[in-house]
Amino acid sequence: MKTAFVYSDEFAKYSYAEAHPMRPVRLKLTYELIKAYGLLDLANTHIVEARKATDDEVLLFHTRDYIDVLKKANNGEPPADGWRYGIGFGDNPAFKGVYDWSLYSTGASIQAAELVASGKVDCAFNICGGLHHAMKDRASGFCYLNDAVIAIKYLLSLKKRVAYVDIDAHHGDGVQAAFYDTDRVLTISLHESGEYLFPGTGFPKETGIGKGKGYSINLPFPPESDDNIFVRGFEEVVPLFIERFKPDILVTQLGVDTFKTDPITHLNLTTNGFKAMIKRFKSFNVPWVALGGGGYNISNVARAWTIAWAVMNDIELSNKIPEDFLEMGRGFGILEDKLEDEQDALHIEKTFTRKDIDRDIAFLKKEVRQM
DSSP: OOEEEEEOGGGGGOOSOTTOSOOTHHHHHHHHHHHHTTTTSOTTEEEEEOOOOOHHHHTTTSOHHHHHHHHHTTBSSOOTTGGGGTOSBTTBOOOBTHHHHHHHHHHHHHHHHHHHHTTSOSEEEETTOOOTTOBTTBOBTTBSSOHHHHHHHHHHHTTOOEEEEEOSSSOOHHHHHHTTTOSSEEEEEEEEOTTTSTTOOOOTTOOOSGGGTTOEEEEEEOTTOBHHHHHHHHHHHHHHHHHHHOOSEEEEEOOOTTBTTOSSOOOBBOHHHHHHHHHHHHHTOOOEEEEOOOOOSHHHHHHHHHHHHHHHTTOOOOSBOOHHHHHHHGGGTOOOOBSSOOOOSOOOOOHHHHHHHHHHHHHHHHHHTTO
């Protein structure tokens, strides 16, 4: 495969707030771990300097009023009317450079889409993307611009059929909302149930409206779901819908807040389950735009997205993290010296969990026949 890694050191030059769980430095650490493994010097790999999105590009989805307010927040001061648009408090503070940061995230996702749609590469990865909660007129869930929606809108302008698959712990509500009434985009989200976790949506019966009926797919999981349960749900649902839909382009959101050591979610995945899903994405042999997403244990982020990049490039890595990276990583609290987690020695499948997942999978399999 020909691959592209879209990146800029600018990604890590911003900070939401000292105690905020979203830490852009995680992107720099991921880049450094990938570099330490020698994965930026591969024969078929292109390293692409990320650019900012233009105003015209962000207006493919977002309203002008919202963008005007977000620009005001770029100086780090909450705009007087910011609260109307979800900006300036809680999850979405008005930090210095917030609009610039968001433009980089979005521009890099558009670049990934351009590279894949043009056939220059088979797969492009923007680790700064996947900010899937932003709505057209408001910030939400650490997300200000919905780079995934904007990249997909670009692909639609090229008459592409797009499948979007989201494996973040949080439901991909912003992407679902953007394409809820169209049959040109298939959205699939696997996540912790909205009964327990923000944003409180993403239930199986959210299947779309109008022409979009049957093209919105959600598989929620109870807290404590592990590799076995989550990957089983993935295998039962995702390949089935991808095969039926036959997309021209696959867009994936690869959030790693599903991991058992993530501080703000309640799932129990490890690098083993994550890697299995990345391999499955690759097996579809569909031009692939890969985006980052959530992940609030920065060690998990660096390790998982390094594994993902290795899989995209057909590389098997040593499980021993390079020592030169560990020296730097320890300064950020990274203590793991292994890339991949140990396989769980004991798996206890809870009866209620199996029944819930079996019921939802059966419902979704009926939906596929409507496509």
